[in-house]
Amino acid sequence: MFSPGRLARFTGFLHPFENQQGDGYQLVNSYVAIGNGGILGMGLGQGIQKTGYLPELHTDFIMAIIAEELGFWGVLLVLGLLFFIIFKGLKTAIKCRDPFGALLAIGISVMMAVQVFVNLGAVTGLLPITGVTLPFISFGGSSLTLLMLAAGILTNVSMFNTYTQTYKSQSMEQAYIRNV
Template sequence: MWHKLRDKAQYLDYWLLIPYVILCAIGALMVYSASSDLMSIHGAKPDAYFTKQLIYIGLGFGLLLFSFFLKLNLLRKPKFLIGVTVVILLALFYLLVLSRIRPDAAINGATAWINLGPFSIQPAEFAKLLIVLYLANMLSKREKNLSEHWRDNVKLFSAPVILVAVIIAFVLVQPDTGGAAILGIILLVLLFASGISFWWGISIISATLAVITAAIAGLSRLNLTTGVNYRFNRILAFLEPFKLENMGGSQLVNSYYAINNGGWFGMGLGNSIQKRGYLPEPYTDFILSITTEELGVIGALFILGLLFLLIFRIFTIGIRARQTYNALICYGIGTIIFVQSLFNIGGLLGLLPITGVTLPFISYGGSSMLVLATGLGLVLNVSAQEKKALKMKQS
């Protein structure tokens, strides 16, 4: 067994591993810098979030190694996929019920976390990885199962459409618009990356939207939807942040101040002004604003460069993959990292509405760190398979 592990380890893709390690290190440093002052003000330990982030990074690295050495075929087994699906659906339903019986459980307008004492988990993050694995498995089989008769194809795609649509609907009513949008984009990318015909892709997307609409309408009749006003205020604040500073625009305004304060080279690590009570929760959604204020535009561009390198490498591995399943896993994980980065950066620059999406590997957050690390481990696994196959072919 150890011989097999050592054999696989020699195919490790350092173009993925090194950027990941550097991003995690920068993220931990910036989480400490962005949170320590606020913790001290509230009488808590200055390194409280830093310590948790280190734990998340350690657990994430363990999951990365586990998914790297894992046999990918195990993830395609029906029992595994069904089991994970049931757990995530139950968790999402629990949050839906919790939002009605305990409105005070909402954080930043959304009931999206399950509290487990000192830690909490966000089921919507794990749903992203589930959707990638489920769709990669289902769509990779389509080449053998697609029929000339449309009725057979409807049977083939009806279950995936209902599953993905119900999960998106659950996430959307938390409300987590950013998370729901990411799930929808994953569906879109994987559908067309699988080589499915344009019209079948449009039909599946249309059917998914119809099921989402029906699910939300049903939840509305049961009075289970929340957060409409909260989302509306966020959109208004995005359009007129300075005019509506007291109605949700203050986050974006203070983000602008932080970026402006930093200039090209920053005010120095730990010297941010906006993190001291002006920018709410600066260690999560707006951590890049604080990073820019302290390390400057140059520091922020370095982080974005590492993220771009990571995303580019993931999609390159997917393009070169010989098996459709492996390629779709890479496209799905790459899409998660790319869209999260896009939503986060677009939000703090005022180019997109603020959706509460974290910056991959940089923002504080356990669920996101664990899911992204596991996904990256799967991509490393695919990369190792491709390198080994190429070596055997050349020898």
């Protein structure tokens, strides 16, 4: 249950500065990248940590590079776009009259929200590094494929809900006109 590799993730997460060249290496360099970015960032393409200090930056730790290059405002922009997608999914679920479609929209939206939370928790050191990608941003074929499929299903639920509401309202209006 507690192999040395799994235990190392927790020790690296709890005390990253005790073993900066070992278990805490990636998290410490993530802190450095976030700290270098500040409010406005170093400029697009001007980050230092991506030149070999932060390994596998294009997968789990892409938000640290975004924070370094685009700063606090760039992180807010990316998070705003992700939360806009999540919010629209939850709004679709609330408006949906079909219980299955509503549950599907809630499930997809919550899946994306949890993925954002776990990834940001790992990048900032609030959670252990687990390998969860940032939706639509991180490199990862299977993750991106699953998220695109889920976004397509969410769009289909939204479109079907809009279509049925429009169709039913038109037929009710036409029936009213015929009866009058």
